Amino acid sequence: MSLEQDIKRLQGIPAIKEALSLLSSQLPANLLYHAYGHTEDVISEVISLALSDKLEPRQIELLAIAAAWHDVGFIWSHTNNEPLAAEAAKRYLVSIGGYTNSEIELIAQMISDTALVVDGSSFKQIPSHPLSRYLLDADLANFGRADFFEKSELQRQELNDNPEPFRRKTLALVKNHRWLTPAALTRWQGTKEANVRELEKLIV
Numbered sequence: 001m002s003l004e005q006d007i008k009r010l011q012g013i014p015a016i017k018e019a020l021s022l023l024s025s026q027l028p029a030n031l032l033y034h035a036y037g038h039t040e041d042v043i044s045e046v047i048s049l050a051l052s053d054k055l056e057p058r059q060i061e062l063l064a065i066a067a068a069w070h071d072v073g074f075i076w077s078h079t080n081n082e083p084l085a086a087e088a089a090k091r092y093l094v095s096i097g098g099y100t101n102s103e104i105e106l107i108a109q110m111i112s113d114t115a116l117v118v119d120g121s122s123f124k125q126i127p128s129h130p131l132s133r134y135l136l137d138a139d140l141a142n143f144g145r146a147d148f149f150e151k152s153e154l155q156r157q158e159l160n161d162n163p164e165p166f167r168r169k170t171l172a173l174v175k176n177h178r179w180l181t182p183a184a185l186t187r188w189q190g191t192k193e194a195n196v197r198e199l200e201k202l203i204v
Contacts, residue, residue, distance in 0.1 A: 003047065006047055007043065010060070015068070015069075015092065015093060015099075016064060018092055019069045019089070020068060022072055022075065022088075023039055024036050027071075028074070028075070030158070032157050039067065039068060039070070042139055045137075046063045046138035047060060049134050049183040062106060063131060063135055065093075066135050067138060069089035069111055070085055070110075070111045071085065072084070072085040072088050082115040086112045093107065110131060110135045123173055123176075127180060134181055137181050140177065143174050143192050144184070144187065144188020144192035145191060164203070174195065174199070
């Protein structure tokens with residue numbers, strides 16, 4: 001089965017369809033970066049990374065569900081939204097059945113792990129479970145892609161931040177960042193280093 005077929009199949013399961021439905025109908029319009037397309041992107045990337053590293057089908061399904069729900073909390077709050085998303089995912093998964101308590105807790109845990117936590121003068125995401133590493137790498141995939149500056153500008157506008165301070169904070173974040181999975185390191189490290197060099201040129 002191709003990557004596209006896997007993505008389409010997983011997007012059709014109820015747990016992911018529900019999250020995408022909520023995001024498409026209820027996300028605030030002023031979210032330019034954390035928009036519906038970002039979640040679609042994270043779902044695709046997490047499936048691709050997991051397939052590259054040959055994870056088990058059930059693991060990939062749990063990752064895709066966590067990716068689908070990880071930004072649902074933005075419906076209710078622009079800050080501290082990860083716990084809201086985790087709780088919403090848990091409630092829905094309990095209601096539909098088909099997932100064990102430990103699987104539901106793991107999905108909630110992975111969603112919570114997408115929060116940025118203070119690390120010295122910058123921030124980072126900290127995985128609390130091996131599977132979380134794939135979601136975190138997928139969530140920050142644009143650090144190592146050609147659309148890094150396009151996505152960064154959307155985030156700056158979403159935060160209504162001034163360009164120069166935003167660039168400095170972004171540089172600290174990206175330089176402090178490390179890929180957590182073999183697939184992400186192989187795929188994105190080179191472009192991430194190039195993005196850092198270009199960003200450094202923009203800072204006066």
